[in-house]
Structure formats: C-alpha cells, structure tokens
Amino acid sequence: MNAVPLSIGDGWRYGLPGLPLAFAALPLYVHLPHHYASLGVPLATLGGVLLLARAFDALTDPWLGRWLDGVFHAGPSAVLRRAWPVALVLWLGLLGLLFPPAAVQGHLAAWALAGAMVTTLAYSVLVIAHQSWGARLGGDGARQARVAAWREGCTLAGVVVASMLPTLAGWTVTLAVLGLALPIALLAWGRGPRPGAVPAPPPPTTAQWGNDWRLPWRRPAFRRLMAVFVLNGLASAMPATLVLFFVADRLQAPEWQGAFLAGYFVAAAAGMPVWLGAVRRVGLARAWLAGMGLSIAVFAWAALLGPGDGWAFALVCVLSGLALGADLALPAALLAGVIADAGDRGRHEGAYFGWWNLAAKGNLALAAGLALPALALLGYTPGTRDAGGLQALTVAYAVLPCAIKALAAWLLWRGWVRRPDPSAAGAASPVAPPV
Numbered sequence: 001m002n003a004v005p006l007s008i009g010d011g012w013r014y015g016l017p018g019l020p021l022a023f024a025a026l027p028l029y030v031h032l033p034h035h036y037a038s039l040g041v042p043l044a045t046l047g048g049v050l051l052l053a054r055a056f057d058a059l060t061d062p063w064l065g066r067w068l069d070g071v072f073h074a075g076p077s078a079v080l081r082r083a084w085p086v087a088l089v090l091w092l093g094l095l096g097l098l099f100p101p102a103a104v105q106g107h108l109a110a111w112a113l114a115g116a117m118v119t120t121l122a123y124s125v126l127v128i129a130h131q132s133w134g135a136r137l138g139g140d141g142a143r144q145a146r147v148a149a150w151r152e153g154c155t156l157a158g159v160v161v162a163s164m165l166p167t168l169a170g171w172t173v174t175l176a177v178l179g180l181a182l183p184i185a186l187l188a189w190g191r192g193p194r195p196g197a198v199p200a201p202p203p204p205t206t207a208q209w210g211n212d213w214r215l216p217w218r219r220p221a222f223r224r225l226m227a228v229f230v231l232n233g234l235a236s237a238m239p240a241t242l243v244l245f246f247v248a249d250r251l252q253a254p255e256w257q258g259a260f261l262a263g264y265f266v267a268a269a270a271g272m273p274v275w276l277g278a279v280r281r282v283g284l285a286r287a288w289l290a291g292m293g294l295s296i297a298v299f300a301w302a303a304l305l306g307p308g309d310g311w312a313f314a315l316v317c318v319l320s321g322l323a324l325g326a327d328l329a330l331p332a333a334l335l336a337g338v339i340a341d342a343g344d345r346g347r348h349e350g351a352y353f354g355w356w357n358l359a360a361k362g363n364l365a366l367a368a369g370l371a372l373p374a375l376a377l378l379g380y381t382p383g384t385r386d387a388g389g390l391q392a393l394t395v396a397y398a399v400l401p402c403a404i405k406a407l408a409a410w411l412l413w414r415g416w417v418r419r420p421d422p423s424a425a426g427a428a429s430p431v432a433p434p435v
Contacts, residue, residue, distance in 0.1 A: 006137075006139075006143060006146050006147060006150070006193070010192055010193040011146065011147075011150035012150060012154070012188070013188045013189065013191055013192030013193070014133070014134065014137070014147065014150055014151065014189065014192040014193055015150030015151045015152075015153060015154035015155075016154050016184075016185045016188040016189065016192075017126065017130050017154070017185040017186065017188075017189050018130070018151045018152065018153075018154035018155035018158060019154045019155065019157055019158035019161075019181060019185060020087075020158060020178055020181040020182045020185050021123065021126060021127060021130070021155065021158065022155045022156070022157075022158025022159040022161075022162050023094075023158055023161075023162045023174065023175075023177070023178040023181070024090055024094060024119065024123045024178075025123070025155075025159070026159055026162045026163060026261075027094060027097070027098060027162075028094075028097075028116065028119060028120060028123065029240060029241075029364055030240055030241075030243065030244070030261075031166070031244070032050070032097065032112070032116065033046060033050060033241060033244075033372065034244040034245065034382075035098070036049075036108060036109075036112050037382050038382075039100075039108055040108070041108050041109050041112070042376075043372050043373065043375065043376045043381065043382070044372070044373045044376050045109050046109070046112075046372060047370070047371075047372035047373040047376075048373070049109050049112050049113045049116070050116070050372070051366075051370075052113060053112070053113050053116035053117050053120065054116075054120070054361055054362075054364050055362070056117050056120075057116075057117070057120035057121065057124060057361045058357070058358040058359075058360075058361035058362040058364075059358065060121060060124065061124055061128065061354045061355070061356075061357040061358040061361065062351065062354040062355050062358055063354070064121075064124055064125055064128055064350075064354055065128050065132070065349075065350035065351050065352070065353050065354020065355070065357070066350060066351050066354060067350070068125070068128055068129050068132060068350035068354075069132075069347070069348060069349065069350035069351060071129075072132065072136070072195070072349075072350065076133070076194045076195060079129050079133065080186065080189065080190045082125075082129075083125075083126060083129060083186055083189075084183075084186060086122050086125045086126055087122070087126065087182045087183075087186060089118065089119075089122040090119060090122040090123055090126065090182075091175070091178060091179055091182060093115055093118045093119030093122060094119055094175060094178070095175055096111075096115050096119075097112065097115040097116065097119060098171045098175070099171070100112075100115075120361075124357060124361075127357060128350060128353050128354055128357055129350075130151065130189075131151070131332065131349075131353045131356070131357075132349040132350045132353050133189075133195060134147045134148065134151055134332075134336075135147075135332075135335070135336040135339060135345070135349045135352075135353070136195030136345065136346055136349055137193055137195060138195075138340075138345065140337075142276075142279055142280055144332075144333040144336040144337065145275075145276055145279045145284065145329055145330060145333040146276065147333075147336075148328070148329045148330070148332045148333050148336075149272050149275075149276055149328075149329040151332075152272070152325075152328035152329050152332075153269055153272050155328070156265045156266075156268050156269040156272075156328070157269060158181075159261075159265040160261075160262050160265045160266055160269070161177070162174060163258055163261035163262050163265060164258050164261075164262050165177060166258070167257065167258035168258070195346070215344070215348055215351055216348070216351055216352045216355050217355075219338065219342050221338045221341065221342070222335075222338050222342075222352070224411075224415040224416070225331070225334055225335060225338060225415075225416070226355070226356075226359060227411055227415070228331075228408050228411045228412045228415065228416070229331055229356070229359055229360075230359045230362075230363065231404055231405070231407055231408035231411065232292065232327065232331075232404075232405060232408035232409075232412075233359060233360050233363040234363040234366065234367065234401075234404055235401040235402070235404040235405035235408060236324075236327065236363075236401070236405075237363040237364045237366070237367035238367045238371055238396060238397065238400065238401045238404075239299075239397055239398070239401055240364070240367070241364070241367040241371055241372070242367075242371060242375075242393065242396060242397045243260075243261075243397070244257060245380075245382060245393060245397075246302075246393060246394070246397045246398075247260060247313075248382070248383075249380075249382065249383065249384060249385075249390060249393065250305070250306060250307075250390055250393055250394060250397075251305060251306065251307060251309060251310060251313055252307040253307075253310045253313075256310050256313075256314075259314070260313065260314060260317050261317075263314055263317045263318050263321065264317040264318070264320065264321040264324070265321060265324075266321065267317070267318040267319070267320075267321030267322045267324075268321040268322065268324040268325045268328065269325070270322070270325075271321070271322035271323075271324075271325035271326075272325045272328075272329060274322070274325070275287055275291060275325050275326045275329055275330060276329070278290060278326075279330065279333075284330050284333055284334050284337070285334065285412060285416035287326060287330055288326050288327075288330040288331065288334070288412060289409055289412050289413060290326065291323045291324075291325070291326025291327060291330070292323070292326070292327075292405055292408065292409040292412070293409065294319070294320075294322065294323040294326075295320055295323035295324070295327075295405060296402050296405050296406055296409070298316055298319040298320045298323065299316065299320045299398060299401065299402055300398065300399075300402050301316055302316050302394075302397065302398040303394050303395075303397075303398040303399050332356075334416070335352060335353075335356060338352075339352055371396050374392075374396070375389075375392055375393060375396060378392035379392065380392050380393050
C-alpha cells in the first residue's frame with residue numbers, strides 16, 4: 001500500500017466530506033458565540049453554556065472513536081451506512097441552533113446548550129470516521145501528509161464558502177447549500193479509496209474495552225505529540241473564539257468580517273502545497289515547526305492594530321493563513337505515523353483520533369469557557385469602546401496565543417525535531433541532508 005500513489009481522483013473523493021463538514025465547524029466554533037451574544041445572551045452565561053457543550057463534545061470523542069473502531073471492523077460499507085443518518089442529524093441540529101423557535105426565546109441559553117450538544121455529537125461521528133478512514137489508507141509520512149492535505153484542503157474550501165455565504169446570502173441559503181453538499185460528499189466518499197481489510201476481532205470483554213480505550217496513552221510518542229498538539233490548538237482556539245469581537249470592536253470593521261475569514265482560509269489552502277513540499281525536504285516535524293514560527297512572527301502584529309487598520313489586518317490574516325496550512329495537514333500525518341510505528345494501524349485509529357479530537361475540542365471549550373467570562377470581568381462587553389476592555393480583548397486575542405504557541409514550538413523541537421523523523425525524504429537519520 002505504501003508504494004501506491006494517491007491519485008487526484010482518489011484524493012478529492014476521500015477529501016470532499018471535509019467541505020460540508022466545514023459548514024458545521026464554522027457556525028459551531030466561530031459564529032455561535034457572536035450569534036447568541038447578539039440575541040441577548042450575556043457573555044458570562046454564554047461562556048458557561050459553551051464550556052458545558054464543548055466539554056460534553058470533547059469527552060464523548062474517545063467513546064465515539066472506540067465505537068467507530070468496531071464499526072470499521074464490520075467493513076467500510078458499515079461506516080458509510082451510518083454516516084447518512086448522522087449527517088441528517090447534523091443538518092437539523094444546525095437549523096435549530098441558527099433559527100431558534102419563538103417558543104424558546106426566553107430560554108435561549110438552554111436551547112443553545114441542548115442544540116450544541118446534539119449537533120456537535122453528530123459532527124464528531126463524521127469527523128472521527130473521516131480521519132480514521134484516512135489513517136487506515138496507509139503509507140509513509142509524505143503519503144499521509146497528502147491524505148490529510150486533501151481532507152483539510154476540501155475543508156478549507158468549505159470554510160471559505162461558509163465564511164462568505166452568511167454575509168452575502170444569509171443563513172437560510174447557507175443551510176440550503178449544506179443540505180445539497182452533504183449527500184454529494186457522502187456519495188463521493190463511498191466511491192473513493194477504501195482501507196484494506198483487517199481480521200475482525202472477537203467481541204471485546206469489559207477489560208479489553210477499557211484497555212483499548214486507554215491504549216494510545218501507553219505510547220510515549222503519542223503523549224509527546226499530544227502535548228504539542230494541545231498547546232498549539234489552544235493558541236489557535238482563543239483567536240477563533242474572539243475574532244469576530246476583535247474585528248467588530250477593536251478594528252471597528254464588522255463589514256469586513258467575511259473578507260477577513262475568507263482571506264485567512266484561502267491563504268491556508270494556497271499554502272498547502274508549500275508545506276507538502278517542505279515535508280519532502282525536511283520531514284513532518286521540521287515543517288510543522290516552521291509553520292509555528294511563521295504564525296508567531298505574523299500574528300504578534302495584530303496586537304498593534306486598531307480602528308482604520310483593516311488592510312493591515314487583512315495582511316495578517318493572509319500570512320497567518322499560510323501558516324495555518326501546516327497546522328491542518330501535518331499534525332494528523334504525524335499521528336498516523338505514531339499509530340503505524342506502534343503497530344496499531346488498521347485496528348485502533350478510532351481510539352487515537354477520539355482522544356485527538358477530545359484535545360482539539362477541549363481547547364475550544366477552554367477558550368470559550370474561560371476567555372469570555374474573563375473578558376467580562378476585565379470590563380469588556382460586545383460593542384464597548386472602553387480602552388481597558390479593548391486592551392483586555394487584544395491581549396486575549398493576540399498576545400497570549402503567541403506565547404502559548406511559542407511553548408508548543410519549543411516542545412515540538414525537544415520531542416520531535418531532535419529525534420529521527422523518517423518522513424523526511426531520503427533521511428535515514430535526523431542529520432541526513434534533504435533531497
């Protein structure tokens with residue numbers, strides 16, 4: 001399987017579900033805080049709601065991953081059959097979240113909590129299944145980087161469209177496009193490359209289930225990679241939660257919101273080939289480290305911007321978007337390598353990606369559940385022009401994330417860059433010259 005190249009046709013068929021899933025990710029993790037704040041939910045209450053919803057979302061991921069491992073053992077067709085009803089739940093959940101009925105107007109916080117729990121659960125099933133499918137396609141670091149790049153590239157395309165549609169055409173049209181894109185993507189996924197068959201295991205006992213659940217944490221390489229992934233993800237989750245507030249109040253340019261988001265994600269997609277080329281030359285870990293360095297160098301400038309600096313912030317969005325491509329494609333490829341090196345390929349991908357997604361969503365939960373109430377305590381409220389409140393917003397949006405990402409970069413350098421990285425083309429050791 002390692003020697004078989006990933007064709008363009010196979011790549012886009014596998015990656016296409018990432019496009020409609022982006023329609024769920026953007027409202028759930030970027031627009032939802034601002035949307036419900038504009039409906040009158042207080043920031044402190046909203047932060048608590050999002051913390052609970054995202055904690056539930058994160059904590060269920062290892063269970064979902066372990067369950068999906070069992071589904072994979074029944075064959076790829078079993079995974080696809082379950083994807084269809086889950087996709088319907090996802091669409092209906094978003095509909096209810098974005099258009100709360102009149103009957104719940106006095107209980108918007110409770111409605112948001114229940115809707116977010118149901119919707120993110122459906123989203124998680126599809127995302128973990130899609131990621132696990134890609135890891136089961138096999139290959140070395142460069143091939144897995146291509147698999148991840150197709151998935152994340154399609155996701156970025158979906159994010160770009162989803163970031164523009166609500167502004168240009170409203171949420172009704174956005175949801176209609178999602179309703180059309182989901183079945184098309186599922187059909188393409190079913191016609192794309194399929195994982196190789198593995199022997200079906202006997203039904204697990206309670207003890208075996210618990211061992212499988214904890215299996216990834218017995219791998220030192222997984223623990224090292226997870227530490228980097230968590231810190232780097234937290235550094236990204238805080239700006240993702242606060243970007244619309246920053247644009248509206250610090251830059252005072254709410255009409256640019258869609259353009260800023262689109263520029264950021266278009267740049268990420270355009271930079272993906274650059275990072276794949278870097279992987280071939282220097283390996284996955286060094287390429288990811290370079291992406292972190294670029295992100296810190298660029299994003300720190302956002303702390304100096306204010307009203308009238310829309311074009312300068314657009315440049316920050318584009319350059320930090322280029323760095324985002326490394327965050328999207330390379331960590332999952334490193335994880336696929338960890339799974340393969342541990343001898344767990346074809347058996348436990350769901351367990352690994354379950355914990356992986358728990359970490360990603362835990363970061364989002366912390367970003368919303370801690371940053372929003374903290375900002376409220378420090379005097380920031382949406383629409384404020386108070387200097388102290390805006391300064392607190394700027395620190396939380398730009399300064400603190402750069403410091404956290406710098407710590408992640410240091411851990412990556414200690415734990416991976418100084419160790420052998422066989423994903424570098426032609427590299428037999430960490431000091432082998434790039435080809």
